Amino acid sequence: MRIALLTEGGYPYARGEGGAWCDRLVRGLPHHDFDVYALSRSPRTEAGGQVAPPEQVRRVLTERLWGDPPPDDAGDRSRAARRARDAAFRWHYGEFTAALAGGRDAAPAEERAERFAAGLYGLAEAAAEHGGLPRLLTGHDALLTLETACRAPGVRPLLGDITVSELLTATALLERQLRPLSLPWYGPEHLGSADVCHAVSGGPAMLPGLLAKRFCGTPLMVTEYTVRLREALLAHRAAAFTPAVRALLGTYHRLLAGEGYRTAALVTPGSTHVRRWQERCGAPRERMRTVHPGIDATRFARAGEAAEAEAAAPAAHADPTVAWVGRAEPAKDLIALLHAFHAIREEEPQARLRVFHLRSATEAAAAYLEHCRTLAAQLFPDEAAHAHAVGESPVSFEEIGSPGAPELADAYAAGDVVVLSSSSEGFPLSLVEAMLCGRPTVSTDVGAVREVIGGTGLVVAPRNPKALAEATLALLRGPERAARLGAAARERALALFTVTTCVDAFRESYLDVVAHHPVPREPLWSAAGAPRPFTSPAESWSPTRLAPSLLTGEHPR
Incomplete structure (x- = not known):
């Protein structure tokens, strides 16, 4: 089985228990292949270095959620192509920011979640088609679109009085949160080749998994041992952001958590405490399984x-x-x-x-x-x-x-x-x-x-x-x-x-997800002629054409 681990600030960076439990998980499943897609939160995250992965980790790809936005590759496109990109960006970013600024009474929760998802996936598709959006997310169009959403009728007074400096701060922070949308990770050679994407925390780590599900049909698992939404809200308060900025960012994290939990094939909270938070954010109970962390x-x-x-x-x-x-x-x-x-x-x-x-x-x-x-x-x-x-x-x-x-x-x-x-x-x-x-x-x-x-x-x-x-x-x-x-x-x-209990639980969870959510991928056989039982389950392919009577349920007398 090929598993894509999606991390944020944890494995493979050598710091804290958040990376250690992933290392134990990978080493406890030597018969599976792992690809690690790691998001770095800060320079301090990278300063700790990386642990040496075992041989079952085929590759490690990293990207930063801090610093200046990376350059895009749309500079050499025609003027018409750039206009099309800008128009698509304004439309989808308008839906996205309208969901953030909608206010509690302006729209039902379901409608806001739908607009958020439509804007988010629309931005991802625009990034894939037009070579990334990192500069647009901090540009004039993004700032003007966010201001329009905050000053629309029916929003909370807190956002209606938002200042230019607050808009600039919120725009810069949202760009960092949305940076995974423009990464070159979505395709058959990367996340599209995985049998399951396993986000080992909530928040930005779920974004690549959501897009892999959207673009490639790869099932998503989400594991949280601490509530990433709660961590984000506490971090916003500790950073002394203004109430308007905290309202926008807090709404983003709530909507992202809900979208991730609803999309995931399986959500594995580390405790009942985390499970209650996830259920309040929309995680369906029938797709949840508590898995306690494994300590050495x-x-x-x-x-x-x-x-x-x-x-x-x-x-x-x-x-x-x-x-x-x-x-x-x-x-x-x-x-x-x-x-x-x-x-x-x-x-x-x-x-x-x-x-x-x-x-x-x-x-x-x-x-x-x-x-x-x-x-x-x-x-x-x-x-x-x-x-x-x-x-x-x-x-x-x-x-x-x-x-x-x-x-x-x-x-x-x-x-x-x-x-x-x-x-x-x-x-x-x-x-x-x-x-x-x-x-x-x-x-x-x-x-x-x-x-x-x-x-x-x-x-x-x-x-x-x-x-x-x-x-x-x-x-x-x-x-x-x-x-x-x-x-x-x-x-x-x-x-x-213990580690054994934790690893056994995840081994069963991987098999359960792959069995119920197979990736529609061909071919069944690798280029070397070896079978690929997980990337195309045997149940999805038959060597002979079935008789019409078997398809209709009618049996000859």
């Missing part, structure tokens, strides 16, 4: 086995330790954790908090981590003066890979209780890792936490330091209960969240 359990086997040995004879430690592991950023709410630990110290003066963090990837993350250090010094002023070595302060900040935690599993094993204090979360990978290490956990009720933890840990409301402190104290003071929860958590993680 071998990395945590030693820590998990050690936890099992400790569970045989649990005992309260002289210095009960709370551990936090992850990337320090505002959504992880380390501020609430520090205040909770201040309450824990009042009840357990010997307790310690060890914050194990990854290296800060951005200046904003580094600033947040420094803010947390400052807060810890303020909450524990008498003890912070001796914070030059681990163990001399009740709170320590340690980078993973340092002597205190040479490996990630060592960070989890260092805590009697592992805490997840997030105020916002998608799929909590750090929680699964703690479970694989056999550690008892206290988590906030965000994202897919409740689904992941089941009944094997304590869950409290987010942004509530008092509740976080009480639940953590309950486990620190009850080592027998903590040991039972840790053992149950490890068993649950090994049953639900």
Whole structure:
């Protein structure tokens, strides 16, 4: 089987779990061929480099969603051809922008979705016919068309008062989102040769799959472990876009998500939390299957086995330790954790908090981590003066890979209780890792936490330091209960969240999609004379002409 992986900011770029799970998937299916079509979000995405793909990855094609738009190849066409291209662009972009600016009361949701799809596919067809549209999407016609749509009767007042600077910002951002429309990926030598397109995230990664379905009939699968729509809305707010710009971009992402979910042959959310978002955006339940991400359990086997040995004879430690592991950023709410630990110290003066963090990837993350250090010094002023070595302060900040935690599993094993204090979360990978290490956990009720933890840990409301402190104290003071929860958590993680379970689920999903959505492609045999069972299923071809009676259902007597 030939599978086209469509990624955005993940595989094959060597950064984070978003690329790692794809690498595990590809390596777990050595009998299939993979082509990777990767969209890069930013220079930082590319700066991390690319992982070395296994031999079943035949090729990797990349394109940027940042920087100046690439040149098109329509410059040497005749004036009449350029006029035809410009006219087609204005018409289709008018439908597209009218769907974005339509307003909640201006048109029914179904009509807006239809206009969005008509404009989107029309732009793609114009790009294929006229050599791409990247410059047109940022030109005067695009700006004027968007302004006309925003000032049309019946739109929201928010858009009716849009300024020129806001129009320029929205136009530039939409061009980057629509850049995949002009890529040379749609044809029998690229996406048209695949048996299935697998978009491993929502958003722009779905666009090539939608066009492959439109132009070549290639079925589309969509997998999301975090809700790409939600990520986009949060990113727009963090970027401090004006309300008008956020309204246009937010509507674009909502309409794109709905079109992708409705078109896909199969949608595989990573959790019930993601599934609920997808259903609200139009994903049909009969074409959905939850597939949990697969974590490499071998990395945590030693820590998990050690936890099992400790569970045989649990005992309260002289210095009960709370551990936090992850990337320090505002959504992880380390501020609430520090205040909770201040309450824990009042009840357990010997307790310690060890914050194990990854290296800060951005200046904003580094600033947040420094803010947390400052807060810890303020909450524990008498003890912070001796914070030059681990163990001399009740709170320590340690980078993973340092002597205190040479490996990630060592960070989890260092805590009697592992805490997840997030105020916002998608799929909590750090929680699964703690479970694989056999550690008892206290988590906030965000994202897919409740689904992941089941009944094997304590869950409290987010942004509530008092509740976080009480639940953590309950486990620190009850080592027998903590040991039972840790053992149950490890068993649950090994049953639900391993690489083998994930790969097996996707193997079955690929076969199911190909069986029910065969690509109408010829020939049945390759140029070398080898059969191609998946690119043209045997059921679609018969070596002899069927008798008329078999076609009509009539049987001779």
